Amino acid sequence: MKWFREHTRLATVIGVFLSLIIIIAVSFVNKGNNSWLGRKLEGGITQVQEPLSDAGNGVSNGFSGIFRFRSVLKENEKLKAEISKLNQQIIKNRLSELELQELRELSSSLNYVGGDRSYNHITADVIALDGSNWFNLFTINAGTKDGVKKDSIVVGGDGLIGRVLEVGNDWAKIISLIDENSNVSFQVSRNLQLLGILSGDGKGSLKGYMLDPEASVGEGDMLLTSGIGIYPQGIPIGKVSSVTLDTDSLLKTLTIEPVVYFKNIQKVTVIIPD
Amino acid sequence: MKYWHSFLLFLGAFLLQSTVLNHLSFFGVTPNLVLSLVIVLTFLYDGYHGVVGGIFFGLIQDLCFGEILGIASFGYFIIGLSILYVKNLLYQDNVLSMLFVTISSTLSFHLIYWAVFFIFKGHYHFLFMAKTLPISIIYNSIFTISYYLIIGKRLEKNPKDRYV
Numbered sequence: 001m002k003w004f005r006e007h008t009r010l011a012t013v014i015g016v017f018l019s020l021i022i023i024i025a026v027s028f029v030n031k032g033n034n035s036w037l038g039r040k041l042e043g044g045i046t047q048v049q050e051p052l053s054d055a056g057n058g059v060s061n062g063f064s065g066i067f068r069f070r071s072v073l074k075e076n077e078k079l080k081a082e083i084s085k086l087n088q089q090i091i092k093n094r095l096s097e098l099e100l101q102e103l104r105e106l107s108s109s110l111n112y113v114g115g116d117r118s119y120n121h122i123t124a125d126v127i128a129l130d131g132s133n134w135f136n137l138f139t140i141n142a143g144t145k146d147g148v149k150k151d152s153i154v155v156g157g158d159g160l161i162g163r164v165l166e167v168g169n170d171w172a173k174i175i176s177l178i179d180e181n182s183n184v185s186f187q188v189s190r191n192l193q194l195l196g197i198l199s200g201d202g203k204g205s206l207k208g209y210m211l212d213p214e215a216s217v218g219e220g221d222m223l224l225t226s227g228i229g230i231y232p233q234g235i236p237i238g239k240v241s242s243v244t245l246d247t248d249s250l251l252k253t254l255t256i257e258p259v260v261y262f263k264n265i266q267k268v269t270v271i272i273p274d
Numbered sequence: 275m276k277y278w279h280s281f282l283l284f285l286g287a288f289l290l291q292s293t294v295l296n297h298l299s300f301f302g303v304t305p306n307l308v309l310s311l312v313i314v315l316t317f318l319y320d321g322y323h324g325v326v327g328g329i330f331f332g333l334i335q336d337l338c339f340g341e342i343l344g345i346a347s348f349g350y351f352i353i354g355l356s357i358l359y360v361k362n363l364l365y366q367d368n369v370l371s372m373l374f375v376t377i378s379s380t381l382s383f384h385l386i387y388w389a390v391f392f393i394f395k396g397h398y399h400f401l402f403m404a405k406t407l408p409i410s411i412i413y414n415s416i417f418t419i420s421y422y423l424i425i426g427k428r429l430e431k432n433p434k435d436r437y438v
Contacts, residue, residue: 013355016329020348023333027343028394038337045338049293056294128292129304130339137339165341175341203402263302 039168042139046171049128050141057266119232120272122146126265127171136162136176136262142270143170151230153271159236159259160184160225161268172270176262177237178204185229186237188215189222198223198237198256206238206256213252217243223256232271280315280323284331287311292338303406305413306380308335312350313379313414314421316357317372325354342394349386353379369419376418380411 004011065072124142142148144167152164154174162176177184178200186208188194194215198208210217221240227233238256246253287307295304308331316324328350336343357375364371388403 016351020329020344020351023344024342024348024390024394041334042338045334048289052289053293056297059294060297128338129296130292137341139338173339179341202399263299 043168043171046127046139046141046168049139050125053125053127120147122148122270122272124172124268124270126268136179137165138174138176138265140172140174140268140270141170143168143172145169146270147272148172148270149272152273153231153235154268155235155271156260156265156268158261159238160231161260161262161265163230164270174268178206178258178262183229184231184237185226186223187226188217189224189236191216192224195226196223196254198254201255206258208254208256209246210252210254213245213250215252217252217254219243232273277323277326280311280327283315284308284311284327288331288334300413301406301409303409303413305417306383306410307417308332308346309350309353309380309383310376310414310417310421312354313357313376314418314426316354317361317375318366318422318426322354322358325351325358328354342391345387345390348390349383352386353383356382369422372418372422373415376415377411380414381407384410 122142124140124146126138127141128139130137140154148164148167150164150167152172154161154163160177162174162180164172165175166173180200183197183199185195185197188196194210194212194217196208196210196215196217198206201207208223217240219240219242223237223240225231225233225235225237236259238258240254241257242255244253245251287310291304291307295307298305308328312324312328314324315327316322329347332347332350333344335346340346357379360375364375384403384407388398388400391398
């Protein structure tokens with residue numbers, strides 16, 4: 001005790017140091033499970049962050065609108081063209097939908113047990129982004145009261161963003177696909193028979209490999225989720241940017257450019273299984 | 275400076291950083307205001323404002339955005355302690371020492387963050403961290419230097435009487 005009284009500063013420093021290390025270790029073991037206090041605190045913070053983030057969005061959109069009106073006009077033209085294309089697509093899809101319904105009826109009459117799961121959708125705003133510059137974790141303004149659960153899938157307008165890491169009453173923390181060590185299985189959109197597995201590469205992008213080393217996959221191929229695991233089928237993930245054959249493991253390894261630009265996400269859709 | 279003053283500064287910095295400043299990001303890099311405040315408050319003022327605020331708001335930052343709690347807090351703690359030590363060796367009334375402290379602190383914060391993450395997840399590449407470093411340093415230096423020039427100098431009514 002005498003030593004502590006003589007070296008108060010040193011003792012405090014050592015105490016803080018050790019407790020921080022313990023906090024890191026404990027939270028590493030119980031990853032994704034916040035305490036009651038943590039959830040309350042984060043709920044309170046999100047209350048303040050939401051209006052601030054709205055204001056920031058408004059200001060930055062206003063400014064960029066003023067300075068980039070030419071590109072906005074150009075974008076407008078492009079979007080109009082896209083709308084007409086999509087309208088045609090809708091007509092085609094309606095036809096195949098009818099076909100699908102017929103096939104479903106047929107499969108139920110044959111007592112086929114399919115993975116026919118239905119999903120609910122919720123749209124939410126991003127209210128805060130991680131400031132550490134490395135990761136792409138962010139908070140959205142929907143939580144358990146809207147039906148969001150842990151491991152719900154989050155998609156953007158372009159494609160797959162990630163999954164819900166933690167959830168509170170009216171907020172949820174999202175971890176992006178590129179920050180994850182865990183694997184996602186994909187299929188190639190050109191030929192849905194070609195399957196593979198991808199994960200984040202730790203450099204802000206994705207890497208993966210094909211299950212069949214002789215699969216014909218090339219640069220520019222679009223990859224979709226395959227429906228194996230927690231991710232529902234058919235969500236765009238990214239485009240193949242290079243293909244190499246690893247001579248040691250005899251696997252075709254891919255580097256993948258994600259379709260979503262993770263640094264500028266404002267609205268997301270959460271997919272909740274029924 | 276009183277402790278609740280520094281608390282308000284840190285709170286403002288944290289809220290701005292996570293919401294508004296993301297729109298000012300350049301090549302996907304957002305200025306780290308909390309780190310800048312740790313540097314400025316520890317280097318320019320007596321007491322432990324920077325260290326205490328850094329530990330507390332580091333924990334909140336991790337709570338809101340981190341996967342593992344305590345990493346940012348740990349980083350700010352180490353940075354704050356080192357500045358407390360180095361402060362006696364540097365001449366505080368010079369802008370260059372402010373610049374030197376900012377550059378070395380940002381560099382070490384990134385290294386600490388990367389090292390802890392490497393130990394626990396073993397997944398992040400060194401070059402990925404190094405890529406964001408130069409812009410981070412520039413951003414943080416802009417903040418600390420302007421704080422030093424605008425606010426820091428006004429605190430002493432007669433700066434020359436300081437050592438009388």
